Amino acid sequence: MDFKIAFIGYGTVGQGLTEILLEKQRLLEEKYDFRCSVVAISDLFKGSVYDENGLDMKKVLEIVKSGKKLDEYPSGKKGMDSLSTIKDTVADTIIEVTFTDVKTGEPALTHIKAALQAGKNVVSTNKGPVVKQIAYILDLAEKNNASYGFEGVVLSGTPVINLVKYTLAGNKIYSFKGILNGTTNFILTKMEEKMSYEDALKKAQELGYAEADPSGDVEGFDALGKVVILTNVVLGKKITWEDVKRKGITDITVKDIESAKKEGKRWKLIGSAEIKSDGSVEAKVWPEKLPFSDPLSGIGGATNALTFSTDELGPVTIVGPGAGRRETGFALLIDLLEINRKK
């Protein structure tokens, strides 16, 4: 397929994808028969530009990275807002990477719906819309014969949705459990090195893993969103935020970690869901003491890991990056390659 892409929002993740597309153009053509041009970009702060014949993305990166606005781009139409960029351009695929309120899912939710209703594919790393309305969005995509890709939402660049679809094809998946939040895992790893919780959190903030208000991570809300998505998409069970039990890591002390170590165990913040024999689901985010023999126990730092319980293969675990500008940008490419396979 020859994708005609529009970026809605153009921060570090979108720029990361652009770099990958520029660097890998030949590989993508030769190995995956994948071609694309970017025809439009609309960003609340950086402005917008549209050229139906495709933008020179090297030039765009130059402009944006030097802190200038897209009005500086030498040609094309300027000033289109996000909705008209979605609806009134030749773009067939919308990359939705705006700054979005994770609680309301806006403005991403509005953008995604508008694009799908116009029969355009959407690829997005925004968590809010998926957590809020995944079933509705997937339904809308199907009705409009369009695709909705959200690989980057769960474990950033580690492609778990794709793993389930292809690599674990033919299996029934009964449950999953995983380290779904890199920040808390980083903090717990530092605490194993006898750093206090407060110092470890500070270190995580310095490194850019944790936000100024760290509650989304340390109270387990981020992991909870991922549990909701995985339960809906991988286990096929419709649950919402309210169905997930949640406890963060703020009560865990260095002493707890030391005493677990003596038992041959490690504290991890585990997001999990399991289909019970009566068909109901138990979903939770909860600190757990895992024995060293559990593959999740050995995962240190900001890495993510996820174990699926399958009927044919037993437990299968994937371990990979859980964050990063370029890794998250790459997740968008995974979704684009998947759309390319289907067309």
Add this chain to the structure above:
Amino acid sequence: MDFKIAFIGYGTVGQGLTEILLEKQRLLEEKYDFRCSVVAISDLFKGSVYDENGLDMKKVLEIVKSGKKLDEYPSGKKGMDSLSTIKDTVADTIIEVTFTDVKTGEPALTHIKAALQAGKNVVSTNKGPVVKQIAYILDLAEKNNASYGFEGVVLSGTPVINLVKYTLAGNKIYSFKGILNGTTNFILTKMEEKMSYEDALKKAQELGYAEADPSGDVEGFDALGKVVILTNVVLGKKITWEDVKRKGITDITVKDIESAKKEGKRWKLIGSAEIKSDGSVEAKVWPEKLPFSDPLSGIGGATNALTFSTDELGPVTIVGPGAGRRETGFALLIDLLEINRKK
């Protein structure tokens, strides 16, 4: 695709696949548009049967599991040998699961070549042919517009070839390292529990992990074969047996394991290959002391694990089963589903 399958060899792995196909028939049809009938079976000891309209596989399993020969099957043509079953039946896909000498690759190699030359797909869990002649076989398959599936050869049911093709699509892979042999990992895990090497080996033999002559496992030959396959297929570098440095686990003592533990490390038999900056490859099977922070370090028992170094995602690790009758049978299904995707 409506597969017409012939089994060449019909031991526990082929029977395992048959059970899966019978149990999952509906799932496979509905979810993957996959349909198949088994038209022929030819086994050196169990005899052979051919019916172009498809065999009743429940009946076949009954006969075989009660120790009877396929001549007891109430209809169909009897007595065809393996080569005529490959060439002179309506089968379009050959499942090659004979007892094969891993050193010569025979008789599997002859079967595989005959099938591909006749333009028939081949799916096989036989290691010998892949290790010996992978490049030649893949070439032959392409020339004859047929497919050759060998997912089960590497990590049994853990689908690493598929993982690289789909889940890691878009990445360049520079190196891999993994626990590629479940028997030696089981022995090392037992030795961590202070069992002697001799007792751990005996235990592995009792559980059916290790053969009476354990040298294929403990001297690293089995892992070496997998390194050869992965280097050819995943790294795209043509190497053979002779290019891989090898050392097994027979020199490792409980004392070595104890002293590693004090350093925060664990001994593992690691199969690895790396593309060097000059384009050459360094491939080896060697015992390595891994820090607890390495995801491979926490892998206990007969489990397998493999870490790929990718350009976009950094290290990505998959952990799953490395053996088992049903798991290996399932690997054949993974290959069939992949052929089904392509048709």
